[in-house]
Amino acid sequence: MSQKDLAHVMRGMEGYFADERLIVGPENFADAGIVRFVEGRALVQTLDFFPPVVDDPWHYGAIAAANALSDVYAMGGTPVSALCIAGFPAGFDAEIVRAILRGGFDKVREAGAAIAGGHTVRSAEIWFGFSVTGEVDPARLVPNDRARAGDLLYLTKPIGMGAVTTGIKKQLTQPAWLDAAHAQLARLNRNASLAMREIGVHAATDVTGFGLLGHAANIARASRVTLVLEAARIPLALGAAELAQQGCFSGGANRSRDFLAEIGWIDPAVEEWRAKLCLDAETSGGLLVAVDPARGEAFRAALRARGEEAWHVGRVDAPGDRAVRLELGAGAIGA
Incomplete structure (x- = not known):
């Protein structure tokens, strides 16, 4: 969905995000949500998935994982755990599915995050990605709203x-x-x-x-x-x-x-x-x-x-x- 369409759809929904636990919500198109957790630590939460962008299944899985993990890194956070989310057509080659999963799992492990499970659905098109939870010190998070003239x-x-x-x-x-x-x-x-x-x-x-x-x-x-x-x-x-x-x-x-x-x-x-x-x-x-x-x-x-x-x-x-x-x-x- 384009930024223009997304802004139109979300108009009037600001009240849903008026929560004192939210440090960063969706109002500025931030990369991830930041939620207060315990003193000195906050949760970083994001979700990203997409159809294949390359032909090789292992690389597709690895790219999907790197893309999802990136939102946590962009906020200055550290990935902690990930859940995969996937859609495949009925009868799709199980070895290809396994290669996609391995690519994604290998990249999540490279990031040092735990693979906590996932969810799959039957879909006319292939798509794959991850929901990632990270952590960050609220005093050291990197937002998108503090750029200064002269930077x-x-x-x-x-x-x-x-x-x-x-x-x-x-x-x-x-x-x-x-x-x-x-x-x-x-x-x-x-x-x-x-x-x-x-x-x-x-x-x-x-x-x-x-x-x-x-x-x-x-x-x-x-x-x-x-x-x-x-x-x-x-x-x-x-x-x-x-x-x-x-x-x-x-x-x-x-x-x-x-x-x-x-x-x-x-x-x-x-x-x-x-x-x-x-x-x-x-x-x-x-x-x-x-x-x-x-x-x-x-x-x-x-x-x-x-x-x-x-x-x-x-x-x-x-x-x-x-x-x-x-x-x-x-x-x-x-x-």
Whole structure:
């Protein structure tokens, strides 16, 4: 469901979330709900599932798990337990089902969380995912509503998975692109979350179904600021540019453009295919993090020390007439 449609459906339901136990509810499109538990600890709760995005069943299961776990990591939390939720057609190959489950279970175990069970239904289409419960110190959680003017924006994975997964369906991907996609999609955001907690950041979100610009807009509106992203700085997944120029996009690109029509601005100098990559839905994307400029390089160093990278992709400005702006930018990727 698009952000625009979701906001319309939820209108008038705010009273259901007026609960003193809720530290973070759904009002700001946060990645997960945060519920008070005991002194100094809160529960992080999330649920995510989707149909296959790759052909290999083990990788599909692992990607679905990484995607669900990401919401906990984006809030600065630690996954504790997970329940799988799955739908399969009647008579579906049991070995394929087993491979999907193993992929998901392997990734949950990698995260250090307990696999507590799950629920399955008969479905015309395949879908798979997890409900994840985590924990966080309320004083150290990373929300999406505390970005400040002057902050720098960092992204911890390249974008373009919508283009690559669409290319897989159209049989347009090269083997190297597919291998890189499998690795990126199944990679946990644990190290990025640990780096956030080590350095201390102002706000974060994971980049998934609403696309980079859609999730940036959520931070901007929740924090009452403007997020400015520079297209020249944004890293692209291997093969994403080539596939985007062949028109490989998910339906998320058009939904995000519709949502951002009144609250976003895209520099006409940005190529259309590149702009659509910034709009398109991502799966198991990286974290978009707002960091005090004095700590930006320390955040990158903390992530590099764990064998990963963070790209400086923009900045936070004082609130303006648009929540999010995509400029061409003059910077270089990685600068």
